[in-house]
Amino acid sequence: MPRLLESEITKYLETLEDSEDGLDGSDSEVEDEGHYYQTARDVLRGLENSDEGENAQSDEVDADPPLVIDNDQNMPDPPILEAGEAVPQSRSQGISKRPLVWRKRNLVTAEDSLIFRGETQITEALMSCNTPYDFFSFYFTSDLKKQIVEQSNLYAAQKQISNPEIINENILNKFLGILIYTSVIKFPNTRAYWSDKFGYDHIKNTMPLKKFEKIRSTLHFADNTLCLPKDHPDYDRLFKIRPLEEMLNCQFGKVPLDQRLSIDEQMCATKMSHYIKQYMPNKPHKWGFKLYLICSLQGYAHRFEVYSGGGSKNNILPGEPDLGESGNTVVRLARMVPRNVNHIIYFDNFYTSVPLVTYLAKEGIFSLGTVRVNRLRNCKLPDKNTIMKKNVPRGFYEENVATVDDIDVSAVVWKDNKPVNLLSTYVGAEPATTVTRFDKSKKERVAIPCPKVIKEYNAHMGGVDLLDSFIGRYHITMKSRKWTMRLFYHFLDLAVINSWVMFKKVNNIKGNDQLLNLGTFRLELAETLCKLGLPANGAKRGRPSGSTIQRELVMKKFRGPAQAIPLKDVRLDQTCHWAVWLDKQQRCKFPKCSGFTFKMCQKCRVSLCDTKKSNCFYKYHNLE
Numbered sequence: 001m002p003r004l005l006e007s008e009i010t011k012y013l014e015t016l017e018d019s020e021d022g023l024d025g026s027d028s029e030v031e032d033e034g035h036y037y038q039t040a041r042d043v044l045r046g047l048e049n050s051d052e053g054e055n056a057q058s059d060e061v062d063a064d065p066p067l068v069i070d071n072d073q074n075m076p077d078p079p080i081l082e083a084g085e086a087v088p089q090s091r092s093q094g095i096s097k098r099p100l101v102w103r104k105r106n107l108v109t110a111e112d113s114l115i116f117r118g119e120t121q122i123t124e125a126l127m128s129c130n131t132p133y134d135f136f137s138f139y140f141t142s143d144l145k146k147q148i149v150e151q152s153n154l155y156a157a158q159k160q161i162s163n164p165e166i167i168n169e170n171i172l173n174k175f176l177g178i179l180i181y182t183s184v185i186k187f188p189n190t191r192a193y194w195s196d197k198f199g200y201d202h203i204k205n206t207m208p209l210k211k212f213e214k215i216r217s218t219l220h221f222a223d224n225t226l227c228l229p230k231d232h233p234d235y236d237r238l239f240k241i242r243p244l245e246e247m248l249n250c251q252f253g254k255v256p257l258d259q260r261l262s263i264d265e266q267m268c269a270t271k272m273s274h275y276i277k278q279y280m281p282n283k284p285h286k287w288g289f290k291l292y293l294i295c296s297l298q299g300y301a302h303r304f305e306v307y308s309g310g311g312s313k314n315n316i317l318p319g320e321p322d323l324g325e326s327g328n329t330v331v332r333l334a335r336m337v338p339r340n341v342n343h344i345i346y347f348d349n350f351y352t353s354v355p356l357v358t359y360l361a362k363e364g365i366f367s368l369g370t371v372r373v374n375r376l377r378n379c380k381l382p383d384k385n386t387i388m389k390k391n392v393p394r395g396f397y398e399e400n401v402a403t404v405d406d407i408d409v410s411a412v413v414w415k416d417n418k419p420v421n422l423l424s425t426y427v428g429a430e431p432a433t434t435v436t437r438f439d440k441s442k443k444e445r446v447a448i449p450c451p452k453v454i455k456e457y458n459a460h461m462g463g464v465d466l467l468d469s470f471i472g473r474y475h476i477t478m479k480s481r482k483w484t485m486r487l488f489y490h491f492l493d494l495a496v497i498n499s500w501v502m503f504k505k506v507n508n509i510k511g512n513d514q515l516l517n518l519g520t521f522r523l524e525l526a527e528t529l530c531k532l533g534l535p536a537n538g539a540k541r542g543r544p545s546g547s548t549i550q551r552e553l554v555m556k557k558f559r560g561p562a563q564a565i566p567l568k569d570v571r572l573d574q575t576c577h578w579a580v581w582l583d584k585q586q587r588c589k590f591p592k593c594s595g596f597t598f599k600m601c602q603k604c605r606v607s608l609c610d611t612k613k614s615n616c617f618y619k620y621h622n623l624e
Contacts, residue, residue, distance in 0.1 A: 570603070
């Protein structure tokens with residue numbers, strides 16, 4: 001449809017004005033009485049109707065005059081955006097873009113509004129776990145091991161490797177046990193563990209070196225033939241490791257979430273050449289793969305995801321806003337957080353923004369984080385140059401509050417060594433407390449004011465950092481040229497640490513004070529994996545019995561010559577427990593047996609009676 005020029009529109013209007021003078025005495029004055037045109041749109045509509053009445057047989061091109069949009073003063077103004085801020089998409093229209101109005105006041109939330117109403121009961125499956133292997137098996141499930149076994153054997157067949165090492169679940173357990181051993185027992189290189197002179201016997205007796213290297217070379221987690229080409233829109237850069245990530249996240253998420261959670265990034269240290277490797281100068285390990293995690297205060301990782309580049313698919317669900325790369329990461333990790341039960345999430349200034357905390361508040365989740373000044377639109381808090389003046393005392397703070405979509409958002413600046421800015425939807429600066437800092441002029445520690453929001457942030461933000469410290473103590477350092485193996489080692493470390501955290505938590509609930517430290521936990525788990533065999537009659541069913549055989553075995557150890565007691569999972573695995581003859585008699589180690597015997601279990605290295613009247617050998621390997 002052709003459009004009229006401005007000059008043509010003007011001619012129409014002039015013609016209309018001239019014709020009104022010649023119609024003063026016409027009969028049409030009565031019909032048109034009280035009719036007038038308000039806008040140019042009405043004028044053209046009238047012209048259109050008149051043209052249709054007089055020239056009904058004209059062409060279609062002349063029948064439809066163009067539309068003209070008049071500049072009405074009542075039209076809404078366009079949204080005001082910050083410089084560099086992305087234009088909102090249709091999915092993010094629920095977040096207000098109106099200029100924020102900040103006022104000097106305090107954000108105070110009633111204590112009743114912060115009472116946690118979420119689920120805290122640990123599942124029965126976890127409460128029934130007793131040994132390190134039980135907790136590890138809850139996360140590293142049999143289905144996950146079957147996935148690794150099937151894909152590894154398939155990969156060996158696809159590559160037509162000569163004399164490949166066909167693995168099963170039992171062999172995979174031994175392979176995992178060796179990896180966990182190496183995280184605690186450090187040798188200069190991998191082959192040194194099998195050295196004839198300096199090797200580690202527990203590893204040497206578990207698996208030959210060549211067999212271990214063959215398994216490591218063919219270990220795989222996904223079918224390569226199903227991977228999409230790189231130019232496909234749904235191409236997944238992490239396809240080779242994705243099944244392992246999803247299955248572990250599924251198990252990690254079965255633990256009830258605490259009220260207070262923290263989100264931060266973590267580095268899987270490596271310097272191998274790969275396109276998803278990141279450089280983070282502020283981290284102790286500056287090179288490696290970056291992961292995002294949501295953790296509890298105890299260092300338990302409820303969920304993680306590997307960063308695969310900014311061009312990767314964001315997977316934004318309907319109803320979720322598009323908050324940029326950092327904000328969308330928080331939204332994805334927070335999907336598992338129950339709504340409207342007063343969870344609180346903490347994060348740093350890489351993620352924090354007004355749209356993010358507002359969205360979480362609408363979802364029934366409180367939040368708190370440090371924030372960059374350029375993300376606080378129109379906020380009148382003192383800038384760095386003002387607050388760092390000598391006449392501004394250390395400990396000075398100021399709070400501004402803005403209302404966004406009926407959500408109160410508090411911004412606080414506090415002067416410490418340098419200005420610290422925080423953004424919160426549940427806590428403000430008051431009531432302030434005091435902290436001690438060293439005063440260089442007085443050469444002593446002095447008390448300075450500290451806002452409440454600072455105390456809250458410092459007390460609850462360290463979940464991911466605590467997890468990093470656990471990994472820093474003991475982690476698998478075995479080198480590999482495959483990026484999938486480096487991430488696999490890191491995922492295995494996460495599973496072990498989560499197992500240890502829940503081991504301590506469950507035993508505290510049960511009232512057991514004899515807890516294992518992380519190093520001992522790893523060693524016992526590695527020993528169980530290396531020595532564990534498949535049960536002869538299949539897996540046992542039902543709840544564990546209330547027998548105290550294991551406790552009585554420990555007590556009897558101190559009443560006679562010491563013999564190392566095998567782990568419960570190894571003692572009951574019903575595999576390779578053979579009786580061998582001793583040169584001298586030794587006292588039977590079974591509880592409530594005072595006899596002597598010439599027989600010893602070759603695997604457990606424990607002396608046991610094996611007679612018609614007292615078959616302690618059978619009882620030892622079958623009673624829990």
